[in-house]
Amino acid sequence: MSGGAAGEIIYSLVVENKPGVLFRVASQFRRRNFNIESVAVGVTERPDTSKMIITMRGDEQMAEDFARVLSRTIDVIEVRRLDPGRTVRRELALLRLGPGGLELARSVGGDGELAVIRESGGSTIAYAVGSPEYISSLVEVLGRSKVLEEVTRTGTVALEVNDS
Amino acid sequence: MDYMSGSRALIKALEREGVDVVFGIPGGAIMPVYDELLNSGLRHVLARHEQSAAHMADGYARASGRVGVCMATSGPGATNLLTGVATAYLDSTPLVAITGQVPTYMMGRDAFQEIDAVGIYTHVTKYSFQPQRPEEIPWTVRAAFFLASTGRTGPVHIDLPKDVQTGEAEMAFPDAVEIRGYRPRLPPDPAAVARALDMLLESERPIILAGGGVIKSGAHDYLLQLAESALIPVASTLMGKGAIPEDHPLALGMVGMHGTVQANKLVNEADLILAIGVRFSDRTTMEVRGFAPDARIVHFDVDPTEVSKNVRASHAVIGDLRSSLRLLLEMFRERARTGNWGAWRRRVNEVSSEWRDRILGTKSEFSPPYLLKAMREVLPPGAIVATEVGQNQMWAALYFRVLRPRTFITSGGLGAMGFGFPAAIGAKAARPDVPVVDIAGDGSFLMTMNSLATSIDEKLPVIVVILNNSSLGMVAQWQRLFYNRRYAATLFGANPDFVRLAESFGAEGVRVYSLDEFRSALARAMRTEVTTVIDVPIHPEEDVFPFVGPGSTLSEAMLGDGRE
Structure with a gap:
């Protein structure tokens, strides 16, 4: 470049x-x-x-x-x-969380939402949808605290807004 | 609708495209196609190495303006063919390359002679197809020829699994195909052409830089009319040789690393360059910071990705060059005025008359520049000349004046040694009516000289002129100039006797030691019905000048006399 x-x-x-x-x-x-x-x-x-x-x-x-x-x-x-300034962006992540992971995930703020898909034993599978920045900070916080067992991200999808 | 095998459909589709000759070598994975060839009127020219088959198809295409077709088997056939297809890709030659492939049910199992041909060819073609069912073949062939011959022309690859060749189906042969992501025929925007003309008329020191696109699009006649009407000098790139007759007073010759003094000087003095069908390769511009420092560049090209890729353009006209130049010429004539170019014309005449007939840096009269000038005197204007790669190519570019489009065939972009001889054979297949000469070096000729067998077998006689310095001359020249004369792997200890080599194939061989002997050998070769190899032993330290060294600008050429 x-x-x-x-x-x-x-x-x-x-x-x-x-x-x-x-x-x-x-x-x-x-x-x-x-x-x-x-x-x-x-x-x-x-x-x-x-x-x-x-x-x-x-x-x-x-x-x-x-x-x-x-x-x-x-x-x-x-x-x-x-144009990044006029574009709606979303990403989805699937998260396999260990004990305490869900609570920590819920404490992470940002432009996005979190929901549980299934729980069994001590392990939870949740999904998060939001801005790529929200998903990144979620992954970073959870990863640092060793409660994130596995993550799969979709990559960013985007649409430009029409109202100019 | 007709019920037939995939192989039959392939041959029929090729016939529908007007193909008259196919260059190739058979092998296991393409035997059904070869078997079907026997039932058709198509001529097959048997190469002795797949690389040569692709170069033959390339030479055929460049000489004729039609799509060349070459064919090989899977695996090693496909990898050998690749260098020839890459050559065509970098020089935008329309080619359809067909390779056999293992059956679909064996793909991915490392079957005998299996490679991922589509994976490899994608990088050196406009597109690589692999039909999965026999009934896809007619559409695929039509699409391949459409892609190869339109827009920025280039090679297209078709990989044919063996079961797709043998399988039978109802076949429908389309007349036209639509490819959603491909819109090649955009006419030029008249406003953009008008703006280009405004810039031309505002300029004080205009120059035309003509590239290979001029020849491919058949725009050379409009180019010449424009140059003559406006009295603008024309420099060319290597691929643009033949865009204007090089004996024309407005022709400056080639620009670049081994450009003529007059072309390099005047391009760098210009304040406006009409760049037509050029891609500003690094061998043309040399150091970009020193390329035409005062010039605004008006870039005409069919390929929008060429604009400002290597050199920033001030203005661009995108579209078919023939249409664009016709429109520019019409508008120029309507305006009925030229720019204020009197002083510039005097300067052009001064530089051009000082340098255009000079021969620089030779060691004797029996050296390539004199040989090539003698060759021009002996050959008719319509003769086709192919070159190998290296010193022979640059001497030819500098000193052999090309008089007509499609009569100079050289590997410009890839610079593939071994190109010239098979390309000459392919050109002969397209144009049996004119003499075809390969200007060769001994190093390049040794790479594909087994094509002698093809030229004899197929009765495609060409003339090979080996400028024989018993070395890899261009590399040796660089070693003399930049590596303190340390000749790493460039001097041949043992060369074959090229006269006896030629004779062993059934060709004629002759060795010459003077310009007169050379002239008569060439004249005799033109009357001979088999290929002639003329071995010309030259001084091993002849260098090509002018020479703009790597990292230098066009204003910094070495002239071979110690001056810069």
């Missing part, structure tokens, strides 16, 4: 839903040694079409040039860069 402040970059890609697409997109990042911070993929309302939200850090010019590279990738139908 060339100079300039390494701000948050969010790409929203509409792609073909078929084998090899993630490989083709990821290899464009790999070739330039860009580190993907998070990627979330899911099928859209059209079964032949998926959406990928990819976040990374980098400077503005690089992000803009790379958007053109992504849009040249043949399985990529549409590329949008989302």
Whole structure:
């Protein structure tokens, strides 16, 4: 990455839903040694079409040039860069918590929610939904206190708000 | 709808694309396709190494403007073919490369001759397809040719599992395909073209930099008309050789590491560069901070990712170059005025007349620049010249004047040694009516010289001129200049006798020791019905000049006389 402040970059890609697409997109990042911070993929309302939200850090010019590279990738139908200031972002995490973990998790504040899915013995499986920052601080606090046995995060999904 | 095997469908689809020749080597995983070839009218040219098969298809495509087709088996066939396909990718040659693959039910089991061809080819092609069922083949072939031949042209790969070749199905052959993520035919925005013209007319020292895109899009005629109407000088990149006849008074020759003095000087004095179908490779710009420091760059290209990739453009016109240049020319004629370019024209004439016929840094009259000038005198204007990679290539770029588009074929981007000879054979298959010459070095020729067998077998006679310095000359030149003459692994102890080598394949071989002998050997080779190898022993320390060293700017060329 060339100079300039390494701000948050969010790409929203509409792609073909078929084998090899993630490989083709990821290899464009790999070739330039860009580190993907998070990627979330899911099928859209059209079964032949998926959406990928990819976040990374980098400077503005690089992000803009790379958007053109992504849009040249043949399985990529549409590329949008989302403006972090006008974008709603959410992430989901599944948490396996040891004794005392749930109480500690509930004490963590932030833009998000926590709920229990199942409890058995001393172990609880909970989910948290919220801003990526909320999920990160939850994971950090729980991890530091050794009550987090396992975590699975979805990566960030994002939508730009319409009201301009 | 027709019921047939996947192999039959492949051949039929190739015929529907107008393919007349396929270059390749068979093997286990592609035998059904080869068997079906016998039932068709397609010509197959048997290479002796898959890399050469791809280079042949590449030479065919560059000489003809059509899509080249090459074919290989799975595993080693696919990996050998890869270098040729990568060459085509970096030079944007339209190619369809077909490889066999193990049957779908064996994939992922490390079967005999199995590799992940799609995984590998994705990085060196516009796209890599792997049909999973026979009925997908007609669409896949149509899509492959569509992708290869439109937009920024390039190679496309089709990996065919053996059971997809043998399986039978009802086949529908589409005339057109739609690929949602691919919109190649964007016409130029007239406002962007008008803005480009404004910038041109405002400029005081304009220059055109013509790249390979000019030739690929067939924009050379509009380019020449524009240059002549406005009297703007034209420099070219290596891939742009032939975009303007190089004997034209406005032609400056190649810019870059081994660019001509006049091209490098004038590009760096310009205040506006009309960059047309170029990608500003590092060998063209050299140190970017010193590239055309006073110039605004107006970049015409079909590929939007090229704009400001290597050099920041002040303005861009995206779209098919032929349409863009036609529009620019029309608008220029409508405005009916030129810029205030009188002083600049005098400067261009002054620099150009001082340098354009100079030969720099040679050790004798029997050296590559003189040989190449003699070659130009002997060959007709439409003759096709391919080059290998290294000193031979740069001497050819500097001293062999290309007069027509698609008559100079060289591996510019990948710089693959061994390219020239098979590419020349492929060009001959496309253009049997013109002489085809490979300007070679002994190092490069040794990499694919087994293509002699192909050229004899397939009656595709070409002329190989080996500028023979018994070394890997360009590396040795760098060692002389930058590594204190420490010749690490560049000097050949034993070279074959190239005359007897050629004869052993059934080709003609001749060795020449003077310019006159060279001229007559070349003239004789043009009348001979088999391939001729002309071995030209040159001084082993001949270097290519001008030379802008690595890390230097275009203004800092070494001229081979101790001056800079």
